[in-house]
Amino acid sequence: MLLLRSARPVLSTLGVFTLLLAGRSNGNAAEPAKPVFKDGEAQVVKAFEDSDYWIRHDLWVETEFDSDGDGKLDRMHVSVTRPRQTESEGLKLPVIYNSSPYYAGTGAKGQEYFWNPRQELGQAPPERKHFGPVERTGMRPIISKRHEKDWVPRGYVVVHSSSPGTGLSQGCPTVGGDNESLAPKAVIDWLCGRADGYTTPDGDETVTADWCTGKVGMTGTSYNGTIPLAAATTGVEGLEAIIPVAPNTSYYHYYRSNGLVRHPYGYLGEDIDYLYDFIHSGPEARRDYCDCNVRDEEMLKQFDRVNGDYNDFWAGRDYLNDLEPLKAAVLMAHAFNDWNVVPEHSVRIYEALKAKGVPTQVFFHQGGHGGPPPIKMMNRWFTRYLHGVENDVEKDPRAWIVREKDKQDKPTSYPDYPNPDAEPVTLYLSAGAPEPGSLGITPTKDQGTETLVDNFSFDGASLAQAEWTEHRLIYTTPELKAPIHVSGTPRITIKLASSKPAVNLSVWLVSLPWNNDKNAKITDNIITRGWADPQNRNSITESEPLVPGQFYEVSFDLQPDDQIIPKGQQIGLMIFSSDKDFTLHPRPGTELTIDLDATSLSLPVVGGEETLGKAF
Known part of the structure; x- marks a missing residue:
């Protein structure tokens, strides 16, 4: 021994x-x-x-x-x-x-x-x-x-x-x-x-x-x-x-x-x-x-x-x-x-x-x-x-x-994560494409649809900063009058139609305006992100090809976060298709159409809707 x-x-x-x-x-x-x-x-x-x-x-x-x-x-x-x-x-x-x-x-x-x-x-x-x-x-x-x-x-x-x-x-x-x-x-x-x-x-x-x-x-x-x-x-x-x-x-x-x-x-x-x-x-x-x-x-x-x-x-x-x-x-x-x-x-x-x-x-x-x-x-x-x-x-x-x-x-x-005082707040979209639309706590009816064109050549940071582009849809809140504490897992619900049987779906939640200081990091403006295949809208174990032009509801979680978004910023919801840094790169040109009335974001906010509403 x-x-x-x-x-x-x-x-x-x-x-x-x-x-x-x-x-x-x-x-x-x-x-x-x-x-x-x-x-x-x-x-x-x-x-x-x-x-x-x-x-x-x-x-x-x-x-x-x-x-x-x-x-x-x-x-x-x-x-x-x-x-x-x-x-x-x-x-x-x-x-x-x-x-x-x-x-x-x-x-x-x-x-x-x-x-x-x-x-x-x-x-x-x-x-x-x-x-x-x-x-x-x-x-x-x-x-x-x-x-x-x-x-x-x-x-x-x-x-x-x-x-x-x-x-x-x-x-x-x-x-x-x-x-x-x-x-x-x-x-x-x-x-x-x-x-x-x-x-x-x-x-x-x-x-x-x-x-x-x-x-x-x-x-x-x-x-x-x-x-x-x-x-x-x-x-x-x-x-x-x-x-x-x-x-x-x-x-x-x-x-x-x-x-x-x-x-x-x-x-x-x-x-x-x-x-x-x-x-x-x-x-x-x-x-x-x-x-x-x-x-x-x-x-x-x-x-x-x-x-x-x-x-x-x-x-x-x-x-x-x-x-x-x-x-x-x-x-x-x-x-x-x-x-x-x-x-x-x-x-x-x-x-x-x-x-x-x-x-x-x-x-x-x-x-x-x-x-x-x-x-x-x-x-x-x-x-x-x-x-x-x-x-x-x-x-x-x-x-x-x-x-x-x-x-x-x-x-x-x-006391815990997510913050026990965080409550989900539903945010709704208002039209604006190809420029930014708006994002707020009050739904606006009869918004119709907006369409983006997939092109992996443009990275997410560039799309988020663009004043005008057909390659993403973005919706922003009013400028915050007070800091907002996000704690938990945001969830997106999107009603969409694709021009092809398969399409990438990418979602970023960003803080704007973008910080372009030479010492800034891209993460300074990223609140969170998420990705999904609309073919897996009913199950991640089985894909169901999309019928081009037909609308489907897709719901999924973005990545968990705990972040205090400072006064003076805007919260932006960006929807696009292929994410240059994360997804596959199919040939550009697939069109993704969003039904705005049936699309919403659930955002976990410390203090809930009352706190977020006062910040607007």
């Missing part, structure tokens, strides 16, 4: 003995180092700070699955970083665990490897070009040094692992498949003494985690934030708390939207098969098997890039469907201007977990992709659930939101 193995021993046995002797004074032994808590937070302990005396070692944990078809259970590569006192003094500590498919390097980037967005709707796309095998990077025993400086000095062991089919971990990457939930479960089982760890990927010399208290927390950002949620959905014992940051909680919601093929911002043409190639840095011996069985037979045959419908393939990669076993305390973190992993990913899980009754909080900020909660919030969360310190974190406000202009570590607390 091997207790410690390191490719580069960080601290020798003689070194430990010397340090212990140095800690004696006047014949009295120094007090053993242990975690220290103040005001409900784990404090930095001087004896844990010096990274030169941290113990690092790596191992392979055996899982319960064989995803690469070699007849043997897959083993995951794991690295451990822990204070020397876990060896010299028998100190047991809880674990902060992070897992990722990215640690060993990733594949080629570039538009030439994405799907060509110049695709006619409802037709098969041209084939995608694949790049060569990913070359693994990094040296053992260190997989990653992320999180070490934050947590090891505060009395935690930090553990990293490479996910299946990446780095030195065996198996196939499946991008949300069951093995990506069961792999971190196996590592947690090993940390808690229920699974086997080995010194090599194929040997039988075992490693134990006798320095672990049996309490594990997980965190990470983006894909690395998805994996903590995936692990928690297994209900694994010992996983006490997770902090997912900008997690992808459904690959359908990442690559599709209400039946529409939609790409993450900045990655036009990316789809799930590209992400598979991008992370597949695992052992070369099984790459052909994985490519054939996972990418070609499963993904390419089932992901439906023609219709964009939700099916069993996507349902199996939607963690909302797997929450029943989850019991870990969950602190979600996301940004309202994250157009890579859009905010609904966290909001949908947060709402489900509240209903389930597990301890839950949420942190939002106004920036882009990523951005963890302040270290104080994370520390209180892990201190409570991993060290067992009764700091009443579960009694803290449920929602923490960084307000506009505030620093990331200065969020404002609210």
